[in-house]
Amino acid sequence: MLRLFVNRPAPRSFACVCGAALLSGCAASPFATAQVDPASPVAADVARMARASRDYPSFSEIPPLPADQRPLREFGRAVDQLEVASARLDRETAPDTWTLTGTERFVSRAQAMVAPGGDSDASTTAASEAFARQIRERATPPPLPR
Numbered sequence: 001m002l003r004l005f006v007n008r009p010a011p012r013s014f015a016c017v018c019g020a021a022l023l024s025g026c027a028a029s030p031f032a033t034a035q036v037d038p039a040s041p042v043a044a045d046v047a048r049m050a051r052a053s054r055d056y057p058s059f060s061e062i063p064p065l066p067a068d069q070r071p072l073r074e075f076g077r078a079v080d081q082l083e084v085a086s087a088r089l090d091r092e093t094a095p096d097t098w099t100l101t102g103t104e105r106f107v108s109r110a111q112a113m114v115a116p117g118g119d120s121d122a123s124t125t126a127a128s129e130a131f132a133r134q135i136r137e138r139a140t141p142p143p144l145p146r
Contacts, residue, residue: 036046091097
């Protein structure tokens with residue numbers, strides 16, 4: 001980086017001017033001489049707060065860390081474990097890594113849970129159609145709006 005400024009007066013002088021401008025900003029604060037308009041509705045509050053001496057906390061008053069909190073390294077280990085589990089899940093559920101085979105046992109168990117016995121009249125299509133016809137006959141349409 002310093003090689004850029006060797007035998008080149010323009011960059012060197014530009015760097016000096018920029019440095020001087022930055023340092024001059026620290027010398028004068030525009031807030032030190034700022035005046036509050038006495039007609040302002042907050043003028044009394046500003047003056048009162050500017051004169052008030054405040055008790056600022058010191059570093060010795062900072063409370064100690066809680067004892068029941070896990071150390072920072074444990075957080076990092078937990079994140080590592082989560083990333084490993086995420087990568088494993090992505091690998092296991094990637095396309096073409098699983099198929100649906102051997103579903104007969106699942107189907108028979110689900111059918112047994114839905115209709116124990118499975119061969120009753122309630123599960124036939126004719127019985128279902130008769131029930132639907134009976135419900136339609138009992139249904140009454142809503143009244144017409146007036």
